[in-house]
Amino acid sequence: MEKTRDIGEALNGWRPPVWPGPATLEGSYARLERLTHAHAAELDRAARADDSVWAYMPYGPFASAAAYGDWVAGMAARPDPWFYAIRNLATGQAEGVASWLRITPEAGSIEVGHILFSPALQRTRAATEAMFLMMQWVFDAGYRRYEWKCNAQNAGSRRAAERFGFSYEGVFRQAAVIKGRNRDTAWFAAIDSEWPALKAAYGRWLSPDNFTADGRQRQSLAALTAPVLAARDPRTGAG
Numbered sequence: 001m002e003k004t005r006d007i008g009e010a011l012n013g014w015r016p017p018v019w020p021g022p023a024t025l026e027g028s029y030a031r032l033e034r035l036t037h038a039h040a041a042e043l044d045r046a047a048r049a050d051d052s053v054w055a056y057m058p059y060g061p062f063a064s065a066a067a068y069g070d071w072v073a074g075m076a077a078r079p080d081p082w083f084y085a086i087r088n089l090a091t092g093q094a095e096g097v098a099s100w101l102r103i104t105p106e107a108g109s110i111e112v113g114h115i116l117f118s119p120a121l122q123r124t125r126a127a128t129e130a131m132f133l134m135m136q137w138v139f140d141a142g143y144r145r146y147e148w149k150c151n152a153q154n155a156g157s158r159r160a161a162e163r164f165g166f167s168y169e170g171v172f173r174q175a176a177v178i179k180g181r182n183r184d185t186a187w188f189a190a191i192d193s194e195w196p197a198l199k200a201a202y203g204r205w206l207s208p209d210n211f212t213a214d215g216r217q218r219q220s221l222a223a224l225t226a227p228v229l230a231a232r233d234p235r236t237g238a239g
Helices: 035-048 065-076 125-141 156-163 192-206 221-228
Strands: 024-026 031-034 083-088 093-104 109-117 146-153 167-178 181-191
Touching: 024 146, 031 065, 031 109, 031 146, 035 083, 035 093, 083 146, 093 125, 109 125, 125 146, 125 192, 125 221, 146 221, 156 167, 156 221, 192 221
Parallel strands: 109 146
Antiparallel strands: 024 031, 031 083, 083 093, 093 109, 146 181, 167 181
C-alpha cells in the first residue's frame, strides 16, 4: 500500500472570494473612494508638496497636473490594480492613494500596493485607518492571504509593513527593473487566522481613548501588532 503523503491541509468548504467591488470604504477618519479622474487635481496638489514621495514608485513624479491626470484616468479604468483615493475626513481633501493588485480569488490571495501618502496624510489616523479598512474588507470577503511587497531598499515601507501587521517572508533578489535600476523585493503578508488579533489591535489604536488631547498616541500600533507577527524583518532592527 502506498504511504499517505502530507501534501497540505485540506480546505474543506472553502470557496474563492469575490472580486473587489465596493465604491467606498468609510471609517471615522478616512473615506476611500474608487479612484476617478475627478480626484486627480486634489491628489496632484497634495503630492507636489514633496516630490520624494515618488522615490520608490515605478512611475512619477509627473511633469504636469495634466500628465498626472492622464495617469489617474488610465488607472481608474483598470480592475487590477483596483485603486482608491484616500480622503482625510479631518481636512476633507483627497491626500493619497492605495490599491489592491495581483488579485487572485482562486488562491484567496490579494496584495496591497501603489501606496502613496502625501505629506499631509503621513502620520495621521486617516492613513492608518485607510490601511485597516482595506485589510478588513479583504478578510471579511474571504481572502486567505494579504500581501505587502516593497523595494528592499525602502526602510520606511518595511517598517510600515510590520506596523500594519504584515509578517516578513524574505527578499526576492533582482525581482524587477524600476526606472533603470535593480529592485530586490521584500515580501510581507498577513493571513486570515491572524486577522482577529490584528483587527483588535487596530481597534485599540484607532480608539479616541488612545490619543491625548493634543493628538499624541498613548500606545503605538507597532506594539499592538508585534505579538501577531509570525516573523520579524531583520532590517527593521527588531531582529
